[in-house]
Amino acid sequence: MSLQTRRRVLQFMLLGSTAFAAPRGLFAAEYGRGKGMPWSPLKGETPYYGTNDDRFFSPAERETVAAICARLIPSDSDGPGASEADVVTFLDRQMAGFYGRGQHWYMQGPFGEGTATQGYQSEHPPAMLYRLALAELDSYCRTENGYPFVDLPAETQDEILTGLDEETIEFKGVSAKAFFDLILKNAVEGFFADPIYGGNRDMIAWRYIGFPGTRYDYRDFVGHGGAAVRLEPVSLMGRPGWNRS
Amino acid sequence: MTKQLRSVDVVLVGFGWTGAIYAEKLTAAGLEVRAFERGPWRDTPGDFATTFAQDELRYYWRHGMFQEASQATLTFRNNGAQTALPMRHWGSFLPGNGVGGAGVHWNGQTYRFLPSDFEARSHNEDRYGPLPEHMTVQDYGVTYEELEPHFDYFEKICGICGQAGNLNGRTVDGGNPYEGPRSDDYPNPPMQMTFSQDRFAASARELGLNPFPVPSANMSRAYVNPLGLQLAPCTYCGFCEKHGCGNYSKSSPQTTIIPVLMQRPNFSLLTNSEVLRIEKSADGSRTTGVTYVDTSGDTYFQPAEMVVLCAYPLENTRLLLLSQIGEPYDPRTGEGVVGKNYCYQVMSSATVFFEEEFTNGFIGAGALGMVADDYNGDNFDHSGLGFIGGGYIACHTTNARPIESHPVPDGVPRWGSKWKRAVRENFLKTTSVGVHGASMAHRSNYLDLDPTYTDAHGRPLLRMTYDFTLNDRRLTQHLTPVAEQIARGMGGREVKVNDRRGSYDSVPYQTTHNTGGTIMGADPATSVVNRYCQSWDCPNLFVAGAGLFPQNAGYNPTGTVGALAYWSVDAIINQYLRQTGPLVQT
Known part of the structure; x- marks a missing residue:
């Protein structure tokens, strides 16, 4: 530059x-x-935390992303998943911000394929990789299954996601595997990040796994000796009871 | 057009740990010192206060305090036959940025290298015979005994919390029996250990090993350092590495040196100002200062009587190459020195999953751990093993930050209901026994300038050519089973071994311990700087940092980086200033 x-x-x-x-x-x-x-x-x-006005996905893209996340981190009898945690809102805000634009990434060419040990080499920053891959996913699902991804049964969705993960399904012009790896990483981020970023709503994921969040003093508990330490979680913006009537 | 500024005595390039150390000592000696930092100003109340410091997404995953890859990254390949490609975002390691550098977001594990680590070639050849061809391991040119007072002072500046194992040659129970003789105890007692460390220590002792507390820059109690700066007791909040400490509990340039420095009229610091080049006199025998660019895009020439490179090892190497100071290393001939002996660290681990007991990993600190040194350096007999060096084996409880730390047992898929359930079942019930292995220099691992890719200023990026060597592989194959054995003795339900196989991978985080490239030594034909960290080519140029290591030991580097900086600045004040010129004659 x-x-x-x-x-x-x-x-x-x-x-x-x-x-x-x-x-x-x-x-x-x-x-x-x-x-x-x-x-x-x-x-x-x-921090860039995003607001409800920070949107990148079209309504159809947002639906598809939500459907993918719901398979990566499902809602089931064991507890809440990406849907309850509102991971899609986290992703929408992230893609609308500096992360989605790849603003802090080195994005100068030339672009080469590289080895697995050389890491991310797409010429697209995250948001554009999502956009192109989602279009490819849509066209794949319509061709192979007759319906868009969101309308397929969960088992079929899982098979398709496995295909992306294991590289048995490939997209044109964009790496299906790079997309899968990225959305999995981002979905886990959205599930477990502080709620200020839009996901992990009401610290639902922290409560599910027992993480007390951003408490900063555990000196009274260091000598726990292997016993459970159960503490209600706290986020950077406090607890729901503090800032909601 | 480049504007010329008034000359100063000393220019420091980069303002992390070593910049702060040189600045404090040189301003105290009466010199006018001007430091350049390409990143922003950072301090505790403004940049990582307790009210917002504990933000895993912002600081780790969105690289809140790391070098801006968009401005300058490096290119990477495993070997010379491949084409290096840019690391488009950070993975395996995380170079710091801004005032304090990586000293803001380190864990605080603060070791001294072993006496034999400083004489890795002569010591090992004396004991085991000649090293293999192409293993370019070298002696430092400085000994542990010479560095000892400087290790001691750095530990006092930081208020390191630990248990001595060798006080003036006398073995002390509970410390590291293998450490070099210490002139004084640690300034503070060890941190309070948790359940995981207790189980690790018991299992290690059962195997005849000698566990001791990890020397920690996270405070076990309130402490006032020799500069009069005060550190507060650590609260075990679990947001240490990759984060700044909002509680003044982690030693950093900010907490231990900078506030004193900022009182001194003969010190100034320019932030967001990047040094582009070290300038030389017409005959190339001296540096004349540095050219830098600020955020307006204007360039300036800052003349100086002396320049010290205090940036990260990778950037110090690049600056020397860009400034054409010293002969670039050529892996085909083995000649040249700048970029030579790039080394890393060979990490592996065994994760323990408990059934009944809770490890509560969120109650942690960066350097909270117990460690055994029985398989480090030359603390064990290497006869017939086919490798030299070793590593420590430790059980740390540094964090349970959930994006980063949610281990699951073998056989669990990486997404879906089974994964999610396994995360919940194990999140509060895991710990890990890690091997922190040495990395020995090899002729084919090196740094040079990339022929294709450039940074935001149009300068070539640094190119890293690196893979694990035969020595590394044998080392990790020998030590990982020991870690596994300790882990199996800790009483958990199951153990998952995370061994180091295949080529070095730049993607997953391993450690920010990049060493070499500006190595020190006794011979100008094989080193960039002499034993006082002074350039062989330009006597008024000094280099700091882990780039000085001719190879990497099985420890975290910061303790030795601090000691080398104090050793070097002591030589500047007590020898160089009296008679400027080479401190070692060739």
Whole structure:
């Protein structure tokens, strides 16, 4: 990227930011000269957590993604799954943000296929990989099964996802395996991430596995000696009872 | 157009642990020091306060405090016959970015390398005969005895919590009986262990091993360091590695050095300012300063009497190559030095799944663990084994951050109902016995500049050519079964062995212990810097960090990185400043 392009990207990031104050991390600055530790209120960078307005998927894409996630992390007699945790909302917000755009990834060409040990080599950032792969999945399902993915029975959906995972199903122009690996990784992120990101609604996944969340002091429990330590979870935004009437 | 600035005594390139160490000592000696950091300013209240620090998605999975791959990454291939491709996002390791560098998001496991680790070639050849051809293992050129006072000081700066095993040659119960002689005890007692460490220690002792507490930079109690800075007791919150500590409980440049430095009028720091090149005099015999670019895109020449490279090993290597200082390493001839002896770490583990007992892994800390050193370095007889070196075997409880840490037993699929149920059943009931193996240098593993891919400034990316060697494979095959045996003795329901097979894979996280590329040594033909970490080519250029390691030992690097920095800066103040020039004559 040329310096001019970089400058434009920085300007874009600033203008596109929801923060009213410029995040302090973006510009060169001088510290020291005996002035002590700098401090000013509200200068920390806020995380990109997304809001309900941050949408990337079309309604049909969103339905398909929700259906895939519901098979990866199913709702069953053992407990809640991706549907109850609202993983699709997490994914929608992520794809609409810097992650979906691949903004922090190295996306310069040339693009080569590479070995498995060389990792992600798609020329598409995550959101575009989803878009292209979802279109391919739709066309595969209509051709092979006569219906879109969302309308297929769970067993057939599982067979198709297994086919992507095991590379017996391939897409045109985009790697089915790269898509499967990415959506599985992202779905697990959405299931277990802090609820500020839109998934793990009401900390449902944390409660399911017994993770107490973002409590920060366990000194009273270090000597648990192998006994269960059951604590109600807390998220970065507190607990449901704290911020809801 | 490049603007020229007023000259300073010292320029530091990069501002993590080693930058802070050099800056503190050199400003105390009266020099004007200017540090450059390509990332942003970071401090506890603004960047990782307790109210938002515990965010697994933001800091680990979205790389909140790591180098921006979009700005500069590296390319990777397993061997010279392949075409290297960019690491488009981080996986196997996580280079730091911003003030404090990786010292903000490390775990805090703070070891001293063994005396024999500093003499890996001569020690092993004396005991076992010549090393294999193409194993380019070398001595450091500095000994443990020489570094001891600097290990001691770094431990006091950090307030390391541990149990001495060898005090001035006297063996102390409960510590590491294999460690080099220590001039003083650790400044703080070990952390409080949990159930998993107790089970590990009992099982290891049963096998005749000598477990001891992991030396920890997470505080077991309140502590004031020699600079007057105060650390608070660790709360075992489980968000240590890959996260900043909001509680001032983890030693970092921010908690142990920077606040003092910021009071000094002869220190300044420029953030979001990236050094593009180290500049040289016309005859190439000295550096004259650095050229850097800030976020406006303007470039500046900062003249300096002395330059110290304090960036991550990979970036220090790249800067030397880009600045054409030192002969680039050529794997075909084995000649040249810059980029030589890139090494890593050979990791494996055995996961224990309990049936009745709860390990409650969320009650953890980065360096909370018990460890055995009986299979590290040359602490055991290698005769007939076909490899040198070893690794520690440890049981840490660092976290149960659920995106990262939800192990399931063998045979469980990786998605669907069976997976989900297995995660729930085992989440609170697992621990792991890990092998942290050494990585020995080999002629074919190296760093150079990529011929194709460039960074945001149009400069070539660094290219890594790396695979595990025969020594690595034999080492891990020998040590992993020991870890498995300890794990099986811990009373769990089942054990899953995660051994290290096949080629090095840049995708799954292993460890951020990249070493070599700017190695130190006794001979300018085989090393980049001398025993004082001073460039053989430009005497007013010094290099810090794990890039100095001629090969990697079976330990976390930071303790030795800190000791080498204090050793080097001591030589600058007490020798170099009196008579500038080479500290080692050739």
